[in-house]
Structures are given as structure tokens and as C-alpha cells.
Amino acid sequence: MDDLLRQIKAVERAGVEKPWADLLPVLKAASSAVLCSCTVDGQDPLDLLNPKDHSLAYLFILVARMKATNADGGVLLQAAMRFAEQFERDQVLLAPEQMTAYGEATARLADKIDRPISSVRPIQIACIRWSGSKGNHLTSLHRMVLKCCLLAKTYRAALPVLDRDITEIDPQSYDLKYQDFLLHYYYGGMIYVGLKRFERALQCFHLCLTAPGFVASAIQVEAHRKYILVSLILHGRSEPLPKYTNSAVFRACKQYGAAYLDFAHAYESLNFTRIETEFRKSEQQFEIHGNRGLVMQSMTALVRRNIQQLTQTYLTLSLSDIAKSVKLSGAAEAERIVLQMIEDGEVFATINQCSGGMVSFRDAPETYKAIETMRRLKGEVTQAIDLGERVIRMDRALGLSKDFLSKILHGERGQGANIGTADDDMFGDDSIGEYWAGNRGGA
Amino acid sequence: MMDIDLPLDQNFNQPPRRPAEAWDEAADENNESKKKKTSTIIVDNPTLDLESYSANYVGHTRVERLIFIAEHSPPLAIDAYKIALNDLKNTMDYTRYTVVHQKLNDLLLGRGLPTIPLDQTWVDNTKKAQRAKTEKLERELKDYKSNLIKESIRMGHNDLGDHLYDSGDLSGALKSYSRTRDYCTTSKHIVDMCINVARLSMELNNFAHVQSYVVKAETTPDIPEKNIVTSKLNCIMGLVNLEAGKFKRAARNFLDTSFELNTHFSEVLSPNDVAIYGGLCALATFDRSELKSRVFDNADFKQFLELEPQVRELLSNFYHSKYSLCLDILEKMKNDLYLDIWLHGHVDMIYQSIRKKALVQYFYPFLSVDLNLMAQAFSTTVPELEQELATLITSKEIQARIDSHNKILRIKSADQRTNIFEKSLAMGSDYQTQVKHMLLRMKLVRADMIVRPPERDRHDSS
Known part of the structure; x- marks a missing residue:
């Protein structure tokens, strides 16, 4: 250990352009026993090293320690937190698989001490900082954050x-592996469902379903059920x-999602x-798949949808008639739901109690005449x-x-000729197909 | 009312996806349920005159129609069976004769009337004669075949077909007629063959077959007596479409039928039928301008309509917006239509769509309509009318909203500007997500992050 520490410090002192690249093979070669040991005078290397300056070494030691069977959850989670807040992105970029291991180990430790919530913060921060300043890179930590959040219900x-x-x-x-992508969007969809942001949830599941591939993944099958x-x-x-x-995916979804498709058919x-x-x-089946809650939600949504439909058909309608046409138990329940919907801004109506609970529906007050609207429109256009x-x-x-040009030259039956239309083609399936065909052709 | 509205409601929520299919499905479903229904529907007070009705037809269809009427209308049953029996006696179809005779006697017994004895000698004689003729024709055909004279072989097949048809062996006849196919030399032969096959397939309820032969006949060049032949083909297609519930196409077929057809096709349908089928289908599916251009300005069809003054009145009343008169006529015709061999299963469906169209047209010129008045015009009650209108509004056939409190139907003042804003914002965000997703998928492909079977090596395909 002392040896190792000396080397780490030495690299720092050398002051070369990219010091950490030299250190990487050394750290990789070190056995976990070495990484887990203390210095001769019994000091903890994690205390000696600074997570900001020695991010790489810190990461290796931390992961090795967390993986060890006798790991002390509390202490190490604190160290993990410290690391997450301070690491230097350039250094850890050298060892992405260690970051994956870091996430996994943190989650496992938190699980071991039965506090899944304690892993959320470190992984979340690490993920955001690792993902770059714009946060637009997918990392292997993404899916872990989401999973931890789901487990901790935060x-x-x-x-x-x-x-x-x-x-x-x-x-x-x-x-990254393709599973990381699929899981990220699958978990993401579940989180949005939990927050009732269904539009985003739908997009997430959609992305998960439409990922390119040769075969269907079990994740996609699950996503399809929730998507429906x-x-x-x-x-x-x-x-x-x-x-x-x-x-x-098409085939698998039809096969494994039959119950859901039937239900959707009935629903329509x-x-x-x-x-x-x-x-x-x-x-x-819904119960086993853990989708029963969603199914129930879809059934309550139906009542609301039907009431909304009524606003398109009627100007005024009594509460009892509403109850009759959407099959509610009575006027009281209808009143409760209509009130709730008015509060949520789903319908625009007033209830007149004088004339025996007559509901008058009105049009949406949004007339798109404010300056705000124009600004919004302009933003969208840009x-x-x-x-x-x-x-x-x-x-x-x-x-x-090069790929594309060589393909054109070899004249693969002019398939590539229409690639120029990719910008007209909103769905992009052509261009992906092309690119994919090119890839295979090159193999 | 609810019972009828609910299934309608279903169908109307589907059309945005596959309107044609949904319509057909609806028709199919309705067909089935209706066929079940009509077998139980009994018309007790028909206005039909059997003699004049049956005089319009010859051959099998006449017998079929009579039997159909007998089964669905007790007051006419005995007479209908009797006429059918008489007809059958002129054919060689002894099996059918005995069956119908049995039915008649059952019925007579049930009513406590004296039965009619079976003409056993006729049956025996016919049986012998039928068999002898079959053998004779088959022998002749064999001779022709050994002589290899095309025309004779064709004639032989045709004669055998005619004979088998006469003795009620439909599939045998169909086989004989189809065999003439290889021996046709002129376009007339081809057309004859096609019509024969189509007619028989229709009797055998094989409508897919009918269609292919009609198409074949239509594409034959230089048909003699073109008007009559195409009219026949149109009628056949019309019936096929009617049976499939495709009323609009059926209407077009019937309307294109030339009056020269007259009674040339009475082994299938009478000119009166063309008027009734065509008129009702047109009413159910055409809009006002189509009605004018295709029905009222159609010289041929006018002549057909002269035969059925009721249908003519119906059409003109509808066109002149006299809906209650129109509905009265429909109500009067209903019983007879239930007794029609082709139409019975579709009457309700056609009536529904005519009524719907009447409602839509009634409201068309107004900004607001008093529901009480409207209910009067359509001889119904206000709550029922409200239900009907609600269905129409949900299916977007009327742009209006119901003021259920004051019982007024008001036109919906659509704010186009708001609509456009809503639509374009939705479209914009849709575009953005689509493009973002597309880019992401491309990135995935580029990065070679593709869903693969697990046992496969990552490197062997890239």
C-alpha cells in the first residue's frame, strides 16, 4: 500500500501533461488485497488522499474497499459522497468501468444497511458531474440513479x-451497454409515471421500445406493457x-402483451x-407484472375522459344525467368528480345548485392572444x-x-441514393436503415 | 334506445384509424346479429301481394323467395308454399318438392287444416326421368369429347349444367358450367359462362367467387348486347356488395344498371328490386349533391323508380326535406323489406343511416334548434332525440352542442384561431420529440449499441 501511495504522489509531483494516464496501469494491476490494506502505520489511505486531486486512485481504492465483504457501510458511504462531490471529471473518464463499479457498490452497500435512500445522493451527484457540463451524455450511472430512486421511492x-x-x-x-440505454428509459418512464407526468413517461417507454436491434429485450417487453x-x-x-x-420487438410485444392489447381494445x-x-x-397477470395500479389508474382516467367528452357534446347537463351517461353511482359522485376536474383545469364549467345541479360547460379560456403566447410560439419555432x-x-x-461513399461507389443497388432526404424524413427510419445496412455491408 | 346507441358509439370511435374496415366490421357484426334476429322476426301484417310479387321472378329465385316469405310471414305462408310447390312440379327437383311439401303439410296440420297428399307418381317418374336424362347427357358429352369438337363439348357441358341446375344439384351444375371455361371460343361464350358461374356461386353463398367471375366478364372485350350484359353484371355486383354491407358501392352498382335490363334477369332479381335496393342504398349513403346528380338526373334509374312509386316518393321527400313523410314511408315499407331475401338482414342498418342523415340535414341550415320541434318532426321523444344527437356529435357528424337544460341544440362556434394555435403547438412539440428521438436512435446505431441476442459476440457483426 505504501508503495502504491508513493507512486500516486510521485505521479502528481512529476507534473507531466497527462499524469493520470501513467497511473492507470499501475492501479489496474494492483490486487484488491493491496487496495484494501492500510498503510504500515495504520493510516487509512482514503484519509491520506484527496478525492479532488487523486480522483483516480481514490476511486480505485474506494471501489475495492466497498466491494470487500467486511465493508463498513456508514463510513464508506460518507467517503463515496465525498468522492461524488469532489472528483475531477478528466481523471475518472479514464476508468469508466470503475465508475460503473462505484455505482453498483454504493447501491449494494446502501441496500446492505437497509437504507436504499442513502445511495441516491452520491450516485445522483456523481452521475450529474460525470455526465458533463451540459449533462447530455448517457452514463452507466444513469440507470442506477433511477433504480435507487425507485427503490427509495424518492x-x-x-x-x-x-x-x-x-x-x-x-x-x-x-x-455503456445497450441494456443501460433501455433500462434508463424504462426506469425513467416508471419514475414519470410515479410523478404522474404521463407525457414524459410515454416518451421514455417509446424510446425504450424503438431502440434499434436484432432481437427483443425483456426490458422492451415490459416497457411495452406499461406503454400501452x-x-x-x-x-x-x-x-x-x-x-x-x-x-x-413487434412480435414479442404481440406475444407477451396480449392481455394488455385486449384490455386496450376493450378500453377503446x-x-x-x-x-x-x-x-x-x-x-x-396485471398483478404479477406489477401493473395493476396503472390499470386501475387507466380506469379512473376513463371516467374523466368521458366527462370531458360530454363538454364537447353538451352546453348544459344535469349532474344526474352526467352520472347516468358515464355510469357513476349517482349525482353526488358526479359532482365530486366534476368539481375535482374543474379544480384541475381539465374542464371549464360551473355547477348551478339552484336549478337542481345543472352543470354548464364553457370553452377553454385560453385564447392565445397574450404576448406570452407569441413568445412561446417563437421559442418553439427556434x-x-x-x-x-x-x-x-x-x-x-x-x-x-467513408463508409457511405464507398458504399455508393460499390453501387449497392443505389440504396444509399435517397439518404439525402434524411432531413425531410421526420422519422428517420430510412437513414438508420441505411446506416445500418452500410455497417453490415462493411463487415 | 341505449341498447342501440351503445354499439353505434363503439363504431364511431374507431373510424379515424381504419374507416373502411370499421364500417365493414360493423356491418358484419350487425349482419350476424340481424340474421339471427330475422329468423325470429315474424311479419304479421304484410302488404305484399304474392301473385304479382312472384310474377316478377322465374326459376330458383322465385321458389327461394316464396319459401323465404312462407317462413317469415304466417299469413302468407300457405299460399306461398302452394305456389312454390306448383313451380317445383315444373322442374326436376323432386327432393326439394318433397321437402317443401312436408313443410306445407306440417303447417296445415298445425292449423288444423286438411293436408295435401304427396304426388308420389310424379316424384317417382321425375326421379327416373332425371336419372335417365343425366345419363344421356353424360354419354353425349363423352362422345363429344372423343370427337374433340370444342363447341360441342361446350354445349354438352352447358346442357348438363342446365339439367343439373334444373334438378337442384347446384354444386354439380357449378362444376359443369366451370368446365365450359376451356372450350369458350367467342366472348359471348365467356360472358355466358361467367354469368352462369356467378349466379350459381351466389346461390351457394360463395361471394368471393362471384366477384372474380364478374371481373373476368367485365374485362372481356367485344361483348354482344353490351347493355344488358353489363347491367346483369352490375346487378350481381350490387347484390354482392349489399350482402357484404358495402351500401355505397351497392348503390352505385344499382344506379349504373341500364333499364334495358327489364325482365332479362328475372331469374335473379326484378327491375322493382333494382329500384328498391338502389334507392335505399343511395339514400343511406349519398349526400345531397350525389343524390341529385346520380339519382334524380339519372334517366335510366328514373324508369326503374316509376315501377316503385313508394321509393320515388321517399327519395323526393327526403330531397325536399320532408322528413316525417319520409320516415312514414320507410315505416310502411319496412315489413315488406323484411320479407326480401336479399335486404332483410340489412334493413335496420340502412334505416339507421338514413335516419342519421335526415337528422344531420335537418339541422344543417340552423344556428339553433328547439329540440321539442325537432322531436316532433322526427316523431320521437326529446330524451331519445337527445341521445341520438349526442351520438352524432361524438362521431363529429354534427358540429353542435346540446343545451340540455333549455332543450336547445346550438351550433358550435368553432374558434379557428384557437384551434390553429393548439394544433400548431402540438405539432411543433411532436416534431421536436420525433427528431430528438430519431437523432438519439442514430447515435445508438453509430455507437453500435444494438439489442442483440446475449450469446453472440459483440464483435462479429460490426
């Missing part, structure tokens, strides 16, 4: 990580999967008895233009790439 803690859109994916620097239920809650019907979905019919029978039929430009840039880069 959904909000995941938002700083989750609310930033991922745009960069670099498997080498961040130790969430889209029922949000839109009242289940959208078919887009055509760029991997065909294996808006026929209460049919929904009820489908629900009874597959209730156990963003869209930005995106469009990014697509064009990417398209050009692709057009100039």
Missing part, C-alpha cells in the same frame, strides 16, 4: 438527471408501434362492461429550426463519411 430526486435530454452516446468513455397502459391514460387509446420499431370501445370483463380476465439544422449537419457528415 422520484423527485431523479428529476435533475431525467429532465435533461440525452443527446450523446459514447460507449467507450462511459462504459400509459397511452390509455393519456390519450384514451393505444397507439400502434411506429413502423421503425424493430420487427422482433369505451364500454364499461367490456373493460370490466377484460380486467377481471387478466387481473392476475428550437425546431435548431433541430432541423442539426439534422442537416448530421446528414452532410454522413454523406461525406
Whole structure:
């Protein structure tokens, strides 16, 4: 250990351009016994090293110690926290797999002392700091943060990580596998469901489902089940999967999600008895998959949706009529739900108690006449233009790439000829297909 | 009322996805339930005159229709069976004769009337004669075949087909007619063959088959007596579409039928039928301008309509917005339509869509309508009318809202500007997510993060 420490300090003193790169093989070669030991005079190396200056070494030692069977949860979690707050990004970028190990070990330790919540902060901070200043890189820690949050039921803690859109994916620097991507969006969807932000949840599941691939992953099958239920809650019907979905996923979803598809079908019919029978039929399955809660939510959403539908049809309607047409127990329940919906801004209506509970529906007060609206519109337009430009840039880069050019030259039946249309093609399936075909062709 | 509205409601929430299919599905579902229903529907007070009705038809369809009427209308049953029996006696279909005879006697027994004895000698004689003729024709055919004269072989098959048809062996006849196919030399032969096959397939309820033969006949060049032949084909297609619940196409087929058809096709349907089927289907599916251009300005169809003054009145009343008159006529016609062999299963569906269209058109010129007045015009009650309107509004066929408190239907003042804002904002954010997701997927592919089977080496495909 003393040896090692000396080397670490030596590297720092040498003052070369990239000192830590030299240290990496040394640390990698060190056995876990060495890393876990103390100095000769019994001092803890974690106290001797500074997590900011010696991030790399600190990380190695910390991970080794946390992995050890007799690890002391409390102390090490504090060290983990210290590390998360102070590490230098450039150093840890050299050893991404150690970061993965760090996340895993932290989560396991927290689990061991039965306080899953204590791992949330360190991993969350480490993840944010590692992910770069814009936070747009996917890291292997992302999914761990989300999982910890789910286990600890602190959904909000995941938002700083989750609310930033991922745009960069670099498997080498961040130790990523495709599972990391799928799990990130699967857990992300679950967290948004927990927070009732269904729109984002739907997007997450959607991304998870449409990830490119040859085969279907179990994660995707699970995501599909939740995707159906969430889209029922949000839109009242289940959208078919887009055509760029991997065909294996299509098949797997049909096979394993049959109960959900049946339920969705019944749901779309808006026929209460049919929904009820489908629900009874597959209730156990929903329970086993842990989706029963979502199913129930979708059923309450139906009542609200039906009431909202009434506002399109009626100007005035008595509470008892509302109760009748959406099959509620009576006027009192109808009143409760309508009141709630008015409060949530889902319908715009007034209830007149004088004339025996007559509800008058009104149009949405939003008329889009404020300056605020114009500003919002302008912002959206700029963003869209930005995106469009990014697509064009990417398209050009692709057009100039060696792979693409060689493919054109070898004339693979002119398949690549329409790649220039990638920017018109909002869905991008063509270009992905092209690129993918190119990749395979090159192999 | 609720019972009828709920299934409708279902169908209307689906169309945005696959309207055509949803419509067909609906028709199918309704078909089934209705077929079950009509077998129990009994028409007690038909206004039909059997003699004149049956005079419009010849051959199998006449017998079929009579039997159908007998089974669904007790007051007409005995007479219908009797006429059918008489008809059958002129054919060689002795099996059918005995079956119908049995039915008639059962019925007579049930009513305590004296039964009619079975003409056993006729049955025996016919049986012999039928068999002899079959053998004779088959022998002849064999001779023709050994002589290899195309035309004779064709004639032989045709004669055998005619004979088998006459004796009630439909599938045998169909086989004989289809065999003529290889021996057709002129386009007339081809068309004859096609019509024969289509007609038989229709009797055998094989509608997919019918369609392919009709198409074949239509594409044959230089057809003699073109008007009549195409009219026949149109009628066949019309019936096929009607049976499949595709009323709009059926309407077009019937409306394109030329009046020259007259009684040339009475082994399938009468010109009166063309008027009724065409008129009702058109009413159920055409909009006002289509009605004018395709029905009222259609010289041929006008002649058909002359045969069925009721249908003519119905159409013109509808066109002139006299809806209560129109609904009265429909109500009067209903019983007879239930007794029609082709239409019975679709009557309710057609009636529903006519009613719906009437409601939509009634409201069309107004800003607001008093529900009480409207209910009067459609001879219904206000709550029922409200239900009907609600369904129409949900299916977006009327742009209006119901003031249930004051019982007034008001047009919805659509604020286009707000709509546009809402739509464009939604579209914009949709675009953004789509593009973002697309870029992300491309990144995934680039980074080679692709879902693979686990046992596979990461490197062997990239």
C-alpha cells in the first residue's frame, strides 16, 4: 500500500501533461488485497488522499474497499459522497468501468444497511458531474440513479438527471451497454409515471421500445406493457408501434402483451362492461407484472375522459344525467368528480345548485392572444429550426463519411441514393436503415 | 334506445384509424346479429301481394323467395308454399318438392287444416326421368369429347349444367358450367359462362367467387348486347356488395344498371328490386349533391323508380326535406323489406343511416334548434332525440352542442384561431420529440449499441 501511495504522489509531483494516464496501469494491476490494506502505520489511505486531486486512485481504492465483504457501510458511504462531490471529471473518464463499479457498490452497500435512500445522493451527484457540463451524455450511472430512486421511492430526486435530454452516446468513455440505454428509459418512464407526468413517461417507454436491434429485450417487453397502459391514460387509446420499431420487438410485444392489447381494445370501445370483463380476465397477470395500479389508474382516467367528452357534446347537463351517461353511482359522485376536474383545469364549467345541479360547460379560456403566447410560439419555432439544422449537419457528415461513399461507389443497388432526404424524413427510419445496412455491408 | 346507441358509439370511435374496415366490421357484426334476429322476426301484417310479387321472378329465385316469405310471414305462408310447390312440379327437383311439401303439410296440420297428399307418381317418374336424362347427357358429352369438337363439348357441358341446375344439384351444375371455361371460343361464350358461374356461386353463398367471375366478364372485350350484359353484371355486383354491407358501392352498382335490363334477369332479381335496393342504398349513403346528380338526373334509374312509386316518393321527400313523410314511408315499407331475401338482414342498418342523415340535414341550415320541434318532426321523444344527437356529435357528424337544460341544440362556434394555435403547438412539440428521438436512435446505431441476442459476440457483426 505504501508503495502504491508513493507512486500516486510521485505521479502528481512529476507534473507531466497527462499524469493520470501513467497511473492507470499501475492501479489496474494492483490486487484488491493491496487496495484494501492500510498503510504500515495504520493510516487509512482514503484519509491520506484527496478525492479532488487523486480522483483516480481514490476511486480505485474506494471501489475495492466497498466491494470487500467486511465493508463498513456508514463510513464508506460518507467517503463515496465525498468522492461524488469532489472528483475531477478528466481523471475518472479514464476508468469508466470503475465508475460503473462505484455505482453498483454504493447501491449494494446502501441496500446492505437497509437504507436504499442513502445511495441516491452520491450516485445522483456523481452521475450529474460525470455526465458533463451540459449533462447530455448517457452514463452507466444513469440507470442506477433511477433504480435507487425507485427503490427509495424518492422520484423527485431523479428529476435533475431525467429532465435533461440525452443527446450523446459514447460507449467507450462511459462504459455503456445497450441494456443501460433501455433500462434508463424504462426506469425513467416508471419514475414519470410515479410523478404522474404521463407525457414524459410515454416518451421514455417509446424510446425504450424503438431502440434499434436484432432481437427483443425483456426490458422492451415490459416497457411495452406499461406503454400501452400509459397511452390509455393519456390519450384514451393505444397507439400502434411506429413502423421503425424493430420487427422482433413487434412480435414479442404481440406475444407477451396480449392481455394488455385486449384490455386496450376493450378500453377503446369505451364500454364499461367490456373493460370490466377484460380486467377481471387478466387481473392476475396485471398483478404479477406489477401493473395493476396503472390499470386501475387507466380506469379512473376513463371516467374523466368521458366527462370531458360530454363538454364537447353538451352546453348544459344535469349532474344526474352526467352520472347516468358515464355510469357513476349517482349525482353526488358526479359532482365530486366534476368539481375535482374543474379544480384541475381539465374542464371549464360551473355547477348551478339552484336549478337542481345543472352543470354548464364553457370553452377553454385560453385564447392565445397574450404576448406570452407569441413568445412561446417563437421559442418553439427556434428550437425546431435548431433541430432541423442539426439534422442537416448530421446528414452532410454522413454523406461525406467513408463508409457511405464507398458504399455508393460499390453501387449497392443505389440504396444509399435517397439518404439525402434524411432531413425531410421526420422519422428517420430510412437513414438508420441505411446506416445500418452500410455497417453490415462493411463487415 | 341505449341498447342501440351503445354499439353505434363503439363504431364511431374507431373510424379515424381504419374507416373502411370499421364500417365493414360493423356491418358484419350487425349482419350476424340481424340474421339471427330475422329468423325470429315474424311479419304479421304484410302488404305484399304474392301473385304479382312472384310474377316478377322465374326459376330458383322465385321458389327461394316464396319459401323465404312462407317462413317469415304466417299469413302468407300457405299460399306461398302452394305456389312454390306448383313451380317445383315444373322442374326436376323432386327432393326439394318433397321437402317443401312436408313443410306445407306440417303447417296445415298445425292449423288444423286438411293436408295435401304427396304426388308420389310424379316424384317417382321425375326421379327416373332425371336419372335417365343425366345419363344421356353424360354419354353425349363423352362422345363429344372423343370427337374433340370444342363447341360441342361446350354445349354438352352447358346442357348438363342446365339439367343439373334444373334438378337442384347446384354444386354439380357449378362444376359443369366451370368446365365450359376451356372450350369458350367467342366472348359471348365467356360472358355466358361467367354469368352462369356467378349466379350459381351466389346461390351457394360463395361471394368471393362471384366477384372474380364478374371481373373476368367485365374485362372481356367485344361483348354482344353490351347493355344488358353489363347491367346483369352490375346487378350481381350490387347484390354482392349489399350482402357484404358495402351500401355505397351497392348503390352505385344499382344506379349504373341500364333499364334495358327489364325482365332479362328475372331469374335473379326484378327491375322493382333494382329500384328498391338502389334507392335505399343511395339514400343511406349519398349526400345531397350525389343524390341529385346520380339519382334524380339519372334517366335510366328514373324508369326503374316509376315501377316503385313508394321509393320515388321517399327519395323526393327526403330531397325536399320532408322528413316525417319520409320516415312514414320507410315505416310502411319496412315489413315488406323484411320479407326480401336479399335486404332483410340489412334493413335496420340502412334505416339507421338514413335516419342519421335526415337528422344531420335537418339541422344543417340552423344556428339553433328547439329540440321539442325537432322531436316532433322526427316523431320521437326529446330524451331519445337527445341521445341520438349526442351520438352524432361524438362521431363529429354534427358540429353542435346540446343545451340540455333549455332543450336547445346550438351550433358550435368553432374558434379557428384557437384551434390553429393548439394544433400548431402540438405539432411543433411532436416534431421536436420525433427528431430528438430519431437523432438519439442514430447515435445508438453509430455507437453500435444494438439489442442483440446475449450469446453472440459483440464483435462479429460490426
